[in-house]
Amino acid sequence: MPIRIGLLLYPDFQLLDAAGVTAAFEIASTLGDAGYETTALSLHGGLVRSSSGMAIETVPLAAVGAFDTLVVVGGEGHRQAMACLELQAFIRHQAGTARRVCSVCTGAFLLAAAGLLDGRRVTTHWQQAEVLKARFPEVRVSADAIHVHDGPVWTSAGISAGIDMALALVTEDLGADIGRRTAQQMVVFYHRPGGQSQFSALLEMGSTQERFDDLLGWIRSNLQQRLTVDILASRVSMSPRNFSRSFRAAVGMSPARAVEKLRLEAARERVEQSALPIETIAVMTGFHDPERMRRAFVREFHQPPQAVRRNANCNPN
CATH class of the missing domain: 3.40.50.880 (Class I glutamine amidotransferase (GATase) domain)
Known part of the structure; x- marks a missing residue:
């Protein structure tokens, strides 16, 4: 039947x-x-x-x-x-x-x-x-x-x-x-966890200026690096002060917040979809310190990385 x-x-x-x-x-x-x-x-x-x-x-x-x-x-x-x-x-x-x-x-x-x-x-x-x-x-x-x-x-x-x-x-x-x-x-993904974000951080942060779109893409590919305002400003040949002001106006958030959101997105994907140790994921995504990553997860997702992984494994729907 x-x-x-x-x-x-x-x-x-x-x-x-x-x-x-x-x-x-x-x-x-x-x-x-x-x-x-x-x-x-x-x-x-x-x-x-x-x-x-x-x-x-x-x-x-x-x-x-x-x-x-x-x-x-x-x-x-x-x-x-x-x-x-x-x-x-x-x-x-x-x-x-x-x-x-x-x-x-x-x-x-x-x-x-x-x-x-x-x-x-x-x-x-x-x-x-x-x-x-x-x-x-x-x-x-x-x-x-x-x-x-x-x-x-x-x-x-x-x-x-x-x-x-x-x-x-x-x-x-x-x-x-x-x-x-x-x-x-x-021709679609078989298993996209239900708790995964509806849209990517890059899409959310779409800039009104092409140079900042390019910079966001570079950040996403280089999360392990130190990504200070000075370093990011030098990537677009701007002074740190002018860069911070222009970036916030174009992207809608501070450079530090944008970096954290991109790191969180990458970290959550690895937490949900791999068996890598939390400590390894913290290093791979630029948090380096697992406790720092834990605090960021709690602020953004209201639960620590271990809970996010448990929910993804226990409730894949």
Whole structure:
């Protein structure tokens, strides 16, 4: 028997939120004896237009039964959808019978409106994380996570993160071999830890000046070196004082903060994805002193490196 997936859509949903997870389930179904049956759902059925203008044929909620897994997608229309009492009732009903309920991107708002996220750790697109926190203060929002698994509820950030979540679901259902082969078919990473950052520090720090973009790239490749203001200023042929002022104006933070963020990103990747000793990672990423790195982790991630590694190993979803 195939695993039944219900994909809940609404007007102005994000097409790739729906297509990414659907493709993962479809491809996984071709790789083994077991597989998935995915049904697109909407309030009244028929064609539902995405925000791009393309539409998907759906089945009305009144005509469907129980599902193993319900996936609620995100999109520009999530505000109107989360106010629909019929959708809320349907989500709550499915949550009472389904093995798990999932969301992609701002689909988390619909789960929250249905009362499923209170007290749970969840994620959504980073741009909407503060809005979700403010609107639903009982929800524990992890603004930077790619996807989060809390009991029977799975939530993910935007588009590609939905694919990461779907691959984690496939792995849970069909095993690591099918999950890995599905990722290979899709030409995506098989295992991107759910707690990994939604976006890179370099992307966050995009400069308004090309010379500082080049400098940030150089810093990222030379984290082991001493990266003082004097050294960085000399790389761009500026005086330290003028460099610090110009860098902050262009990048939005001090040179020291930018260096620390790049070191933290590199250190977290190694902590989560390798078995290297913490002391070695501290040296590789320019912290040198493990205690210095620990303090930086606690400030940035609210937990020390050892806890980040445990969470990545114990909860790879």
